[in-house]
Amino acid sequence: MDDEALQELHERRAAALRLGGDAAVAAWHAQGRLTARERIDAFADRDSFQELGRIAGAGRYDAQGRYQGFTPSNSVMGRAAVDGRPLMVVADDFTIRGGSSEAAVAEKWIYAERMALDFRMPLVRFVDSAGGSVKLLAKAGRTKLPGYPLWPSTALMGAVPVASVAFGACAGLGAIRAVAAHFSVMVRDQAQVFAAGPPVVKQGLGVDVDKEALGGTELCTRLSGAILNAAADERDALAQVRRFLSYLPSHAWEAPARASVDDDPQRRDEALNHAIPANRRRIYAARPIAVSIADRDSLFELAPDFGASLRTFLARLDGHAVGLMLNDPAVAGGALTRAAAQKMERFVDLCDSFHLPVVHLVDQPGVMIGPDAERAGTLLAAARAGAAIEQASVPWVSVVLRRAYGVGGSMLGPWSGPTGTALNHRFAWPSARWGSIPIEGGVAAAHRREIEAAADPQARRLELEAYYEQLGSPFRSAEAFGVVDIIEPAETRALLCRWVRDAVRLTQLQPAPKRRTQR
Amino acid sequence: MSARHVRAPATGTVWQLAAELDAPLAAGSVVLYVESMKMEIPATMPQAGRVTAWLVRVGDAVEEGQPLAELG
Structure with a gap:
């Protein structure tokens, strides 16, 4: 091997580390943003990032074909570790052509996703991409049918945890890469996610709209639900992804690991005996009930602002990761709105796909009624959520805290399940009332x-x-064994911590991917 | 910037006015209740202040987000 070739390798590697160049990086930092490489370093365990494809990009050559320089691909990817567990990370670099997908050397970011699937490792996408660029058409001298034949986007959703962070304005393919994930988070006041940005909307529809109104955090995490969580800043977003992954297995062929726990599984909370007001028209604070029942500091809420009449948490019981759903009567009376139903469907799919036993704390007045709800398509969303529950084979327990009425109330747990043998294991507090x-x-x-x-x-x-x-x-129902038991609210944690041990015995038997992926 | 209105927390009907006009109220205190899905949902003060005018009466149908009371 000649020294010249080695020299060229080192030059190309060094060029890749410079991203879009000193000026572009300085301008980027001046906006208070981390570069793609800094984001990976801030996210992953120290020194765990092993980059792949660093020298993919566009070389420049003189008339004799001699190497003159190199612009790296604007997709930085490789293997890294979080909490000691391997994963694949792929980060858009906005300092080169606005992160445009077409300047990425598509094979490279797709390879990251294929490798996550093949090696059964979680996939984390840092999205910061303005989508395609017409300028590249001129360069290629042709167009192509849109699409990426080798991109396993849907298969991934049934195989490994997929998490995404939207760091900037994400349009087109960038937006879909942010949205099509089990967990997605966007940086408030910095990220927007939309099918197309304001200039395209102006051209296509004649509508003047700024990018924050078109796809900002309020719209995405509160109204459309396209992105689950909001982050205060970039580091908060990275911390949320790490937290999300901490509850999940590395892939669908294994069950989640148990965490160390310093909370007594038998802990009683007398306050729960008074959590539900005697006056049944009065609302109460829902979250403290979940806080009390779960292991101390173990709640991580998904989509807190969307469909908030249903609250969905990743949580732990005696160290075991579970999915916890809880109605919040302070929002829409706790009803199953269109948004709550969509949120429920996705959450149940997530728990079922990755073997997280489900705890459902029910105070459900029913499917939302009224002209707005009918127009919004609430019924179809409720039917899909019900289908997700019936297709779930993960262990499931529900506790009716107060109301379980109508079709929404019937969705407390699977009545048959995919094998027709689901128990619908269910308990109730004395404050429960139900009916058609x-x-x-x-x-x-x-x-x-x-x-x-x-x-x-x-x-x-x-x-x-x-x-x-x-x-x-509810005692009359219990006489007929309509519920397994009426329990004292204070003993709910002890009951669920006993149940989760049996549940985890099942999830650990032979975990395998479910035949459907998250919808 | 402080809010100028108390807004409806849910779609429903105004069930009960729960504050006195011009009385000082702490942030988070209940101004009125909206009945929605047979529940009394409190509409609360977004910040400390006073209710200077009611924009609705008991029994009025209200939409989520609709201004219910003016703040001074």
Whole structure:
């Protein structure tokens, strides 16, 4: 080997480390942003990043074909580790052609994703890409049918955890790479995610809209749900991805590992006995109930601002990772809105795909009603969420805290499951009430004539309601074994910590990918 | 910047006014209740201040996000 070739290798490697060049990097830093390489360093375990394809890019040559210089691909990727566990990370470099996907040497970022699939390692995408660029068309002298035949985007979703961070304006393919993930987070006031940015929207629709209104954090994490979580800054986003991964196995062929735990599985919380107000029209704070039941400091909420009548947490019980769902009556009365149903479907798919036992704490008034809800497509979203529950084969337990009414209430757990043998293991607090329809309204409808005919219709209605109220006692259901047990709220944690041991015995038997991927 | 209105926390009907006009109120204190899905959902003060005018009456149908009271 001649020294010249070695020299050239080192030159090319050094050029890759310079990204878009000193001026571009300085301008980037001046915006308070980390470069692609700095993001990887801040994210991964120290010195764990082993780059692949560093010298992919565009070489420059003189007339005699001698090497003159080199512009690296704007996709930096390789193997790294987080908490000692291997994963693949692929980061867009905006300092070269705005992170454009077409300047990336597509084979390279696709290879990162294929390698994650083949080696069964989680995939983490740092997206900072303005999408395609027409200038590259001129360079290529032709167009291509859009698409990437070897990109296993959907297969990945059934095989390994996929997490994405949107760091800047992400359009087109960049937006889809951010959205099509099990966990996605965007940096507030810095990232936007949309099919196309403001100039394209202006051209196509004549609409003037700024990029924050078009695809900012408020829109994506609160209204559309396209991105799950918001981050205060870049490092917060990276910390959230690390936290997310800490609950999951490395792939769908294994169950999550148990974490060390310093919280007593038998811990009683007397406050839970008073968490539900006696007045059934009064709301209460939902989150403290989850905080009390889960291992100390173990809650990580997914999509806290979207469909928030349902709260979804990754959590731990006696050190075991679980998925925890909880209705929040302070938002839409806890109803199953279109957004809550979509959130539920995705969350159940996530838990089922990666063998996280599901704990469902239910206070469900039903599928959201009204003209807005009907127009929004709430019914179809509810049906899909119900299907996700019935297709879930992961161990499942529910505790009805208060209400379980109608179709929404029936979705407390799988009634048959994919093998037809699901127990629908279910418990209730003494504050629980359930039924096909709520008593108020239901009485008025069923006894309309009788009430109208009464000397004092109002009094008769209340009398009838009081009668049905008695019938609605959960103890009457428990007599018929309609629930496995009515429990004292304070003993909920102990019950669930005992249950999770049996649940984990099952998930560890022969974990395998589910036949469907996350939808 | 402080908010100029208390807004409806959910779509429903105004159930009960729970504050006095011009009385000093702490941030987070309940201004009125909206009935939605048979629950009383509190609408709360976004910051410390006073309610200077009601924009709705008990029984009015309200949309989520609709201004319910003016703040001074």
